[in-house]
Amino acid sequence: MSSKAIKTLGKFIKPGLFDKGTGALLPEAYKKFYKEWRLTEPTVVHYIPEEGRFKRDPVTGEVQRIQNHPIPLLFIKESNEQIWGGEQVIQGFQIRDWRRRRVPHFWWPHLKRSVVYSEVLNQHISVVVTNRTINLIHANYGFDHYVLKTPACDLKSLLPLTLKRKILQELQKGCPTYEDQPEKQKEIHNKYKQYLTAYTSEEIEWYGYSFTQACKKLEASIEAKNQPVPLKSVYRSELIEKLKEAKISASSEEVAVGNTSTWLKKINPFSKET
Amino acid sequence: MWKSLIRTITPLSKTTNCLLSAETSIQQQLRTTFILKRRINPPLSKKGGPPKKLRTRNYLYELVKDTNCDKQANIDLILTSYVDGLGNVGDRVSVKSYQAYDQLLLPGLAVYATPENLEKYKDVEVKDMKVYSSSTALGVMQVLSKITLSVVMNKDSPWTIQPWHISASFRKCCYMVPEYAISIPEKPIKGPNLDIEGKEFYITVTINKTEQFKVRCRIHHWSTNIRERLPYEEGFWKVPGELLFPEDEEIAKAQSQNK
Known part of the structure; x- marks a missing residue:
């Protein structure tokens, strides 16, 4: 028995997202994206982490370990339709005056409506952004570079992830939006094609879906594959086939009868000739 | 603790080919939004163990920096x-x-x-170079060609509009425009005439004897006698005025496009 098996002996392991239901059927490509999105630690935004392993107390000279406890963040559902650039809402307390009790406070990012321009899609998109998003776009020299370079855990919300998938799909097709200008098409494709190397085509297809969206997509594809055929159409086609066969055989019989039925006609009691 | 740190670092190092520059992301984190600090840190957890549960006092934060208030880079x-x-x-x-x-x-x-x-863009041909007489000339042109100058004239005694009237009207709006820089339309504008009340005409202003541009003016009548005064019209500057000379229509069109 392996050591892992001994450790888990007699323990009930709770089934995870990908162990039950439709989740178990999801392809490996989606699991890879999910890992990049949800199970990776994002870049630190709201606090300054201490560096090094140990620190010395300035007064007593006592040596202490350094441990960074990340500040818990709230994910806002509405941010899925916006691009916050890794910022989130912080819930906590403030002490505004030493004579007062602590006061609950929410630190919200400053949101503003602006426009982002995607060069690959050749589209201006009106979105709600933060100043950090614009700074990041500047630092990466453009929205496409920013979206393509940044891992899913930092993009966080579904809108930039969806845009990333669309941009990757567009790059895969070779930028069909610039079909009228072949030179520019080539230039833009060369500029961004380096990002395609990190993904296979299946990974691109499954990139940027939430878990429920991915399940729905899979279910829809399964349903499309196993479309039930109504029995009435089956029976109808069978009947038509049968009729066709019968007709052919009947006509052939008739022909046969017409040729060789001289003695049968004689037997027929209702025929006028007899 | 190291486990959590390794967790943060490993995904970044694994995806280096898609993250082309790892060092920029570290610089970026500092110029963001609210950067907070805990007042009371949670106790140290055991090496390799799970982090200690946070208590209410660990949610007390102090603002270190709000980068939205920083000077724009x-x-x-x-x-x-x-x-x-x-x-x-x-x-x-x-x-x-x-x-x-x-x-x-x-x-x-x-x-x-x-x-x-x-x-x-190393060697691009430069065409249509525009040089202005001073660094502020363009700004002055942009501001003055947007305004509507109220030229307030007497309702009782006769007058003909002269450059000094326009200069005085500019002075009322805190623009010092000398008389020699103003050229008024050739047709004389005479009053008092209540038919031309609220009508617009264009004058030409010359900056440093080089750049010329048009300024829209609107005539208003005013009397020293309170009884004689015209009633005050609420938001008169928002109502588009009629043109005094119909030949100015082209200039008006060009100006409205520039806005």
Whole structure:
């Protein structure tokens, strides 16, 4: 028995997202994206982490370990339709005056409506952004570079992830939006094609879906594959086939009868000739 | 603790090919939004063990920095077309970042000064160079061609509009425009005449005897006697006025497009 098996002996392991239901059927490509999105630690935004392993107390000279406890963040559902650039809402307390009790406070990012321009899609998109998003776009020299370079855990919300998938799909097709200008098409494709190397085509297809969206997509594809055929159409086609066969055989019989039925006609009691 | 640190570092190192520059992300984190600090840190957890449960006092935060209040950083751009007051095609300019994003990058008047773009716009032919007589000339032109100047004239005694009337009207709005810089329309405008009340005409202002531009003026009648005064019209500047001379229509059209 392996050591892992001994450790888990007699323990009930709770089934995870990908162990039950439709989740178990999801392809490996989606699991890879999910890992990049949800199970990776994002870049630190709201606090300054201490560096090094140990620190010395300035007064007593006592040596202490350094441990960074990340500040818990709230994910806002509405941010899925916006691009916050890794910022989130912080819930906590403030002490505004030493004579007062602590006061609950929410630190919200400053949101503003602006426009982002995607060069690959050749589209201006009106979105709600933060100043950090614009700074990041500047630092990466453009929205496409920013979206393509940044891992899913930092993009966080579904809108930039969806845009990333669309941009990757567009790059895969070779930028069909610039079909009228072949030179520019080539230039833009060369500029961004380096990002395609990190993904296979299946990974691109499954990139940027939430878990429920991915399940729905899979279910829809399964349903499309196993479309039930109504029995009435089956029976109808069978009947038509049968009729066709019968007709052919009947006509052939008739022909046969017409040729060789001289003695049968004689037997027929209702025929006028007899 | 190390486990959590390794968790943060490993995904970044694994995805290096898709994260082309790892060091930029570390610089970026510091110029963001609210940066907070805990007042009371949670106790140290055991090496390799799970982190200690946070208590209410661990949710007490102090603001270290709000980067939205910081001074905007300048970014380097290369102009792809002529921009008033900035430069011509191929010029490398340094502009405030949000202003640059809204006014230059999104309309497509400039591109980022990346090494590739620097190479691309190294030798671009410069056409239609515009040189102004002073650095503030363009700003003055832009401001004055947008305003509607109220020329307030007497309702009782006769007058004909002279440049000094216009100069005085400018002075009322805190613009010092000398008389020799103003040229009024050739047709004399005489009054008092209540038919021309609220009608508009255009004058020409010359800056430093070089740049010429049109300023819209509107005539108002005013009397020293309170009884004689015309009733005050609420928001009269929002109501578009009629033209005094119908031949000014082209100028009016051109100005409304520039707005």
